[in-house]
Every structure is written in structure tokens, then in C-alpha cells.
């Protein structure tokens with residue numbers, strides 16, 4: 112296939128990426144929505160191999176694409192996911208969510224496991240999640256919290272939270288989760304007003320991307336020194352690395368990533384897992 116000259120970046124990316132989707136795999140729907148970085152690499156490999164051609168004006172300003180390697184192979188993604196020890200309750204939740212609208216929003220199994228391990232490594236007892244959806248990442252965290260632990264779970268969608276609460280109950284963790292229905296910014300401000308500053312060990316940020324800077328400032332007050340803020344979707348399906356993509360949301364994530372890179376209040380690490388997760392450790 113060759114698309115020459117007039118095609119805009121999003122158009123050819125959409126065409127090529129739709130051809131890369133692999134809904135027949137065990138992780139089909141999750142992969143489609145959450146393996147953006149690998150798809151982006153794959154796209155670049157397609158371009159490199161001459162399967163597609165970028166618009167000439169754009170091509171002149173682009174850095175050389177990376178050499179084709181195993182990251183171009185969706186089998187690597189499948190292999191990684193097959194290495195996850197996903198508890199049955201989480202698998203059930205993922206499968207139920209996969210039948211719902213917006214299912215691609217849930218974190219991938221390896222991300223859920225990664226979050227859980229961060230909680231365990233830190234010995235975290237008090238956590239916050241901004242953006243619960245049907246509860247996959249919340250449940251992954253709650254399952255490993257000690258019995259005395261607490262997760263404040265914020266979302267504005269009553270319907271999504273109903274699914275999450277069903278699984279918190281099934282997983283026997285309801286007593287550890289404080290569900291907060293409403294706009295996350297209000298909930299975080301309320302936590303601060305009620306003496307929450309510096310009282311949380313770990314926060315996971317996975318809600319509306321344009322609001323990340325505001326959430327981050329509040330979470331930075333809420334977590335203790337040495338506490339962690341984990342930010343999801345920082346690669347935004349690979350588009351942050353594509354200079355041709357300049358839509359508002361991509362640019363806001365790019366700007367936020369650059370801001371984190373320079374923020375001396377934290378230690379910072381952008382991890383290429385799922386759609387990209389940044390680890391921000393409060394100094």
C-alpha cells in the first residue's frame with residue numbers, strides 16, 4: 112500500500128493501524144487500545160520498509176525512524192501479557208468490561224500487575240486513584256493493600272462505578288475502598304480540606320488528560336515525601352513521539368511530560384509499559 116503526498120498523518124496512521132489490529136488474540140480488545148507505542152513502532156517500520164510513504168513536506172523534517180526490531184512484533188506484546196499472573200477476579204472483570212463501551216480505557220494486565228507490585232514494594236497503605244472506570248486498576252491495588260489499607264477511588268461515572276463496586280465486593284475488598292462519585296478535582300480538594308496533605312503513599316492518575324497538570328499539583332500535596340504518583344497514558348498511543356501529530360490532547364500530554372522531566376520536586380521515570388506510565392516520586 113502506498114499513500115503519497117496528500118494524505119495527512121492521522122489518515123495514514125489510522126489506515127495502517129487499523130490493519131495492525133489483532134482482535135483474535137486472547138488480549139485482543141485491550142491490545143488494540145493500549146499497545147499504542149508498539150503500534151507506533153510498527154507503523155514506523157512499515158514506513159521504513161516502504162509499505163507506506165509519508166507526505167513529502169512532513170518527511171523532510173522527521174528524524175530517522177528506529178530500525179525494525181522485535182518491538183515491531185505484536186507477538187512480543189502477547190508474550191508479555193502471557194507472563195502476567197492475573198488473578199481470576201481481575202480476568203473476570205476485564206472480560207466483562209471488554210463487552211462494554213469504552214473497554215479500551217482499562218489498564219492492561221501487565222500494568223495492573225505493575226501497579227500492584229509498586230504498592231507492595233512501597234508497603235503502601237493509603238492510595239488514591241483518579242479515574243476508576245470499571246475498577247480494573249483499583250481492584251489490582253486493593254487486592255494487595257493490607258486489611259487496614261484504604262484506596263480513595265474517584266470517578267464521575269455512576270454506571271462505571273457500579274461495575275467497579277460489584278467487583279470490589281466479589282473480590283472481598285469493599286472495606287478497603289472509599290468510592291467517591293463526582294468530579295475528581297472536587298474530591299481531591301475535599302481530601303486536602305479535610306487534612307489529607309502528605310497522608311497518602313501512592314496515587315494513580317488515569318482520568319481526563321487535559322486536566323493532568325491540575326490533578327498532579329493536588330496529588331503532589333496529598334502524597335507524603337517518598338510517596339509516588341503514577342501517571343497513565345503518557346505515550347498517548349505513541350503520538351507524543353510523532354512530530355506530525357499536533358492535536359490539543361497530544362500536545363497537552365507532551366507538555367506535561369516535559370514539565371515532569373524538569374520538575375525538581377520529584378524523581379521521575381517514564382516507563383514504557385501499556386500506553387506509558389510515568390513514576391513521580393515526591394522528594
Ligand SMILES: C[S@@+](CC[C@H](N)C(=O)[O-])C[C@H]1O[C@@H](n2cnc3c(N)ncnc32)[C@H](O)[C@@H]1O
Pocket residue numbers: 216217218241242243244245246247248249265266267268271293294295296317318319
Ligand atoms: C481511562 S479511564 C480509567 C481506567 C481505569 N484506571 C482502569 O484501569 O479501568 C478514565 C476514567 O476517568 C473518568 N473521568 C474522566 N474525567 C473525570 C473527571 N473530571 N472526574 C472524575 N472522573 C473522571 C471517566 O469516567 C473514566 O471512567
